[in-house]
Amino acid sequence: MxxxxxxxxxxxxxxxxxxxxxxxxxxxxxxxxxxxxxxxxxxxxxxxxxxxxxxxxxxxxxxxxxxxxxxxxxxxxxxxxxxxxLLEAEKADLQEMLSLIKTFDGPFKTALDRYKYANRHENVDVDEEREKASVYLMELEKLLSNGNDYLFGNRISLADLAIFPFVRQFANVDKEWFDNQTWPHLSKALDKFVSSERFLSIMRKYPQWREGDEVTYFGTQEMAN
Ligand SMILES: N[C@@H](CCC(=O)N[C@@H](CS)C(=O)NCC(=O)O)C(=O)O
Missing domain, CATH: 3.40.30.10 (Glutaredoxin)
Incomplete structure (x- = not known):
């Protein structure tokens, strides 16, 4: 083949x-x-x-x-x-994971965008949007403070991979503020996620693709500059 x-x-x-x-x-x-x-x-x-x-x-x-x-x-x-x-977490079935992911893709992401891109929206109170998003992050803190390394157990799952890129985006708006909140388990889980070989490997840089370029297979190219 x-x-x-x-x-x-x-x-x-x-x-x-x-x-x-x-x-x-x-x-x-x-x-x-x-x-x-x-x-x-x-x-x-x-x-x-x-x-x-x-x-x-x-x-x-x-x-x-x-x-x-x-x-x-x-x-x-x-x-x-x-x-x-990843589709079967230790402590949740797929439906439970999808339900949490949908909350993050929905109201959490809406508040995150209004917080991050406040200048693109009229009448946005940045603190209010940050607070709105934080309510959802506190839910993650709760899940992680049950002695779990990951959202639904001690094994990584679909939920972690789907949600943490957005927690990272939120944290990076103002990392100092993020690190000073009362979500120690979440901060630790985020740091572990962003420094993992898994995450670093999917963040390798590739040049912009153009029609007619030679085929690049994901994961097989060395780090580009
Ligand atoms: N619901 C879509 C959302 C994807 C999305 O909004 N991606 C952004 C970039 S992060 C995008 O392509 N936006 C179009 C644009 O900015 O032109 C999904 O889950 O795939």
Whole structure:
């Protein structure tokens, strides 16, 4: 079998938390994908053609199926191969994990965007938005203070991979403020997540993909400058 014919394509953007979670799941699954690194203000025509909503990540399967929601990319990858059993957490089933993830993708992310990009919204009270988001983060602190290393047990799960890229985004708005809050377990879990080989490996830099470029397989290229 010719590997280049069989590999799905992934349009991705290194700094996007949705694309990060897709890459985290793909990395864990070991699935071979052709990586196309994009820049949001210069999206490839083919990506927009197959997914007119034009958000990353976009995965295109060899049969032409387009998966353009990050959570669906994660689940698809892990349904192919899930050696770490990310779809079954120690202390939660898939439905419970999806319910927490949806809360983070919904009201938490709304407050995070208004906090992070306050200048793009009118009449935003930054402190208020930060407080709104913090209520959800306190829920994570509670989960992590039950003696768990991860959100749903002592084993990493889909929920950790789907949610921590957004906790990182929140923390990075004002790291000093974040580190001074009463969520020691969350701070520790975030530090462990961002310094993990797992996370560092999905944050390697790739040059912007252009039509006609040689194929780059995700995870197989050495660190670019
Ligand atoms: N619900 C989508 C959201 C993806 C998303 O919004 N990605 C952002 C980048 S982080 C994007 O591509 N935005 C389009 C743009 O900025 O043009 C998913 O989960 O995949």
């Amino acid at each position: 010719n590997i280049s014919e069989a590999a799905p394509v992934l349009y991705s953007f290194r700094r996007c938390p949705y694309a990060m979670r897709a890459r985290l799941a793909l990395k864990s699954s070991g699935l071979n994908v052709e990586l196309r690194e994009i820049i949001l203000r210069d999206k490839p025509a083919h990506m927009v053609e197959v997914s007119p909503k034009a958000t990353v990540p976009v995965m295109i399967l060899p049969d032409g199926t387009v998966i353009d929601e990050s959570l669906d990319v994660m689940i698809h990858a892990l349904q192919q191969n899930d050696p770490e059993h």
